[in-house]
Amino acid sequence: MPLTVEVRRIPYARGPSRETVTLTPGRANLTFHTLKTAPSPGPVHMHVEIAVAQFRPVKGDPAASLDRLEASFAKLLDADPTPNVVVYPETALTGYFLEGGVREHAIPAMRLANELARRYGRAGGAGRPLDVVVGFYEVWGHRLYNAAMYVELGAGEPRIVHVHRKVFLPTYGVFQEERFVEAGHAVRAFDTRWGRAAMLICEDLFHSISATLAALDGAQILLVPSASPARGAEPGSGIPANLTRWHRLAQGAAEEHGVGVAVSQLVGFEGGKGFAGGSVVFGPRGQLLAAGPLWDEALIGAGLDLEELTAARTDQPLLADLERALPRLLQSRHLAPDEDGFAPDRADTATGVNDRNEWVGRPPRAGRSDARDPGLLEIDPALVTDWLVRFLQDEMLVRRGFERAVVGLSGGVDSALTAALCARALGPENVTGFLLPYRTSSPESSAHAELVADALGIRTRTVDISDAVDGYLVRHEPEADPTRRGNVMARMRMIVLFDQSAKLGALPIGTGNKSERLLGYFTWHADDSPPINPLGDLFKTQVWSLARHLGLPPEVVDKPATADLIHGQTDESDLGVSYTEADLMLHHLLNGRSPEWLKEAGFEPAKVEIVFRRLEGTHWKRNLPTVAMLSGTAIGEWYLRPVDY
Secondary structure: OOEEEEEEEOOOOOOOEEEEEEEOOOOOOOEEEEEEOOOOOOOOOOEEEEEEEEEOOOOOOHHHHHHHHHHHHHHHHHOOOOOOEEEOOOOOOOOOOOHHHHHHHOEOHHHHHHHHHHHHHHOOOOOOOEEEEEEEEEEEOOEEEEEEEEEEEOOOOOEEEEEEEOOOOOOOOOOOHHHHOEOOOOOOEEEOOOOEEEEOOHHHHHOHHHHHHHHHOOOOEEEEEEOOEOOOOOOOOOOOHHHHHHHHHHHHHHHHHOOEEEEEEEEEEEOOEEEEEOOEEEOOOOOEEEEOOEOOOEEEEEEEEOHHHHHHHHHOOHHHHHHHHHHHHHHHOOOOHHHHOOOOOHHHHHHOEOOOOOEOOOOOOOOHHHOOOHHHHOOOHHHHHHHHHHHHHHHHHHHHOOOEEEEEOOOOHHHHHHHHHHHHHHOHHHEEEEEOOOOOOOHHHHHHHHHHHHHHOOEEEEOOOHHHHHHHHHHHOOOOOHHHHHHHHHHHHHHHHHHHHHHHOEEEEOOOOHHHHHHOOOOOOOOOOOOEOOOOOOOHHHHHHHHHHOOOOHHHHOOOOOOOOOOOOOHHHHHOOOHHHHHHHHHHHHOOOOHHHHHHOOOOHHHHHHHHHHHHHOHHHHOOOOOOOOOOOOEOOOEOOOOOO
16 A cells, blocks of 8 residues: 655745655655645844853752743843844753653643743843743653743743754763653744744754754754763863864754754753853854853854845755755665666675675774874863863852862872862862871871972861771771771771861862772772762873873872872782773773773783773672662662752
């Protein structure tokens, strides 16, 4: 039986065109029938002022976020020129990483529209038109969506023009959207008071078909609310790596389709994941019209003459070419391989090997030649410093309400770097470094800790833990081996830090780096106990790099890493592999390479086994205690709320 699909398309105004596509399952039997009607004039504005709001919501608190939206309305009304449309980010009402809290805060679009209209009126917007795009978690048809609403305000009752429900839901890495919301099913353009627009949400733009569908539906501007957590700090970039990709995607969509593209990014931190801002507006030739700053809230404006679309599409008629070629391209998807004049050898294409068993194209071992290059782990130290300082300020001052920090100063580079970042984030007067020696500790460690404190201008206090440790070990466990003794010391140091934090109204800050965490080279419920850790995603070699960038004393940075439990002991002698080698191997393993790949790339097999065994055998140290799950509301399994909820 033929399958008939009717597709309605609205190019620029309200006059529809209809295409009927007849498909027969199996082999192709396609016919295209097009009935076009004359378009109505539509909006006549040829210039639009766009405002993009880099916005920080109050996590899990829609009412407080709406208060902040209201304050931004007042700023928009004072702007010159006043924008026609303002774009707020994805999930601007609640924050992005809500997990199971989505159900608690999803609301109908109409309720949100009425609330926005009420607050816009209070901000002085009565009788002053403003179109608002805002991302939110929506409940619609008894289902939950990650949505964006386009609503007209300022002319009496609010008018919802369009609601876009996110089509492509990332569910990988840190993302779990498909677990908590449904996917939308359409990308549509719509008429506004100033022209024709379409909305995409975050990852929708990563799929080129989304922008293509919007442009084919007549969109003149793509409005893209986004909440993209920052990743990557390659040297020399100055911005997180994912923002570089965002700029490329937005510019490419604008240039290819001859449309304006406005991307509004969330800012702030959620559970350690930083939203860096960097919002952009591109014109129809791919020219950058406006860009937002990193990390901070901002209102950025750009004017776009819609007449430029005509010039851009005339000079480079890619959209017209696509409209003409699309029916043939769609038809070719249903042709047998030999009907389009090209019959590739499917087996060879799939395997990449020709009939002589020689590799075709990129060889299977490509990339191994530089696998041992330390440059793979280089970072942009200025960017990372700013990133981590803002992380500490956000977690301490904003999320938890603490102005003071305590850090255990061991005389090593990790604690020195942590103290330096805290001093920058909170001011040196609000940071206390605790020297916590045991009677066998090296005097050099205390001397180096004081050297760091003097360089940073922070206060210190020395608490000798010998009596406390010996009160247990000497009296009750005199035969304890060095590992057990070291664990007791590490846990005693945490007892002191947490008690002193309660006394000082401060928060203890963790100092463990990514290498130690991945290798399991730390004491469980000791080194990993502090609730905030700025170094936990930096390899040891990156810690050294950042410490040198900040000018920390070379006596501390350049000495061999040691836990200072036994005289002459070092981390690398304990591990049996240098941090330089281990960090590179961990980098490759975390990016999907196998131990066999590492060995073939030139790493010593014995050291590969050490690193791989430690990585695979210590997952339990990086997770919460395992709880027997008896119900459908088990904490951390079914009852899911982020740490900053």
